Amino acid sequence: MSNQNPLRVDGELALIEHIRQRFTRKQPGGRLSDGGLPELPTLMVGIGDDAAVLRVGGKNVLLTTDVMAEGVHFDMAFATPFQVGHKLVSVNVSDIYAMAGRPAYMLLTMSIPTGRMAEADGFIAGFFDGVESALTTYAVDLIGGDVTSSASGINLSATLIGFAQSLALRSGAVVGDKIYVTGNLGDSACGLHLLRRLNRPVAIERPETITETINVPLAWHVMEPLLRRHLMPVVSAPVGTERVSAMMDISDGLSIDLRRLCEHSGVGARVYEANLPQSPAMTEAAALLGLNPTMLALCGGEDYQYLFTSSESLSGYRCIGEITESEFVFIDTDNRQRELIRCGYEHFKN
16 A cells, blocks of 8 residues: 655655665565575665675675766766766766675666667767776676666666675764774866866867867866866776775765765764875965865865774874764864764755
8 A cells, every 4th residue: 555645854864764664574584585596695784885785696786876867967068978877877886886896787778769869979888888987997897787768858867786895884983983984075076167168068088189279267177177076087996995884985975975974884084184085286276266175175075085993093084073972063174163064965965
């Protein structure tokens, strides 16, 4: 029987929590189907982390999916088809890496308006070139999916299947752990602001074609890494994950994603502005565009770096703070303390 009560949720996170509470149940481990099929795998991790985890034949099998909708996740006025395809793969691979896993297989679903199948810009050919390039980069095989027409707009979805020996979850942080990030923050958001200033696609995958004058008083070597981080990110698996207590990728912004990790772990956090890693390119471009680099680092999404906690002092990563009992505190460069701003991208609110 359907639920006749209207569903009212305030934003993406509330909707996910509603789904988790409604559909999470105990896994019926050890049950055989009526047809005598093999025993069902054990559900190790369900709704709420970067990927679901099934225990199959003694192995941890990771499953994750991400959607990219035209007009929400990408705009063909600012991106090339190649970049869209490459990014679709990368954002899904990032979820597998965030669980300390290795990606292996992908399913691809596409809904495309009939008129876009043969348009002059060659979306289909360019998109598949980008998908293939990324699949090669990450050593992932495309094994299936679905293709349909859509009434309006391009909608894309990829499902990644991966494997992990040990898992890094969002729920393991404890008071006293150090908080780390794997790289610079705010580059992607700054790259998006640059794209809006340029007001056209930039084919960074084909640098030899970028011959026309770019109407921004910044050197190409400053703009290129920012544009690349937004349009065509390449993600890398973090190393030393056996010493990690909790981990997730930074997709919606450091501030909102740190709160998600802490909520899963039942803890709080203290963050130091002076410790936020910011690239020289981002700070230079932010000054030109009149943007606050600290706000870009805290609130800008789609960096696809990794946020993790550990009780150990780890080299090669930036320690930005520590886990506390409950509060969310921000210490600015003048050593003033205030509440950590809650910001970042959330569907149905932005």
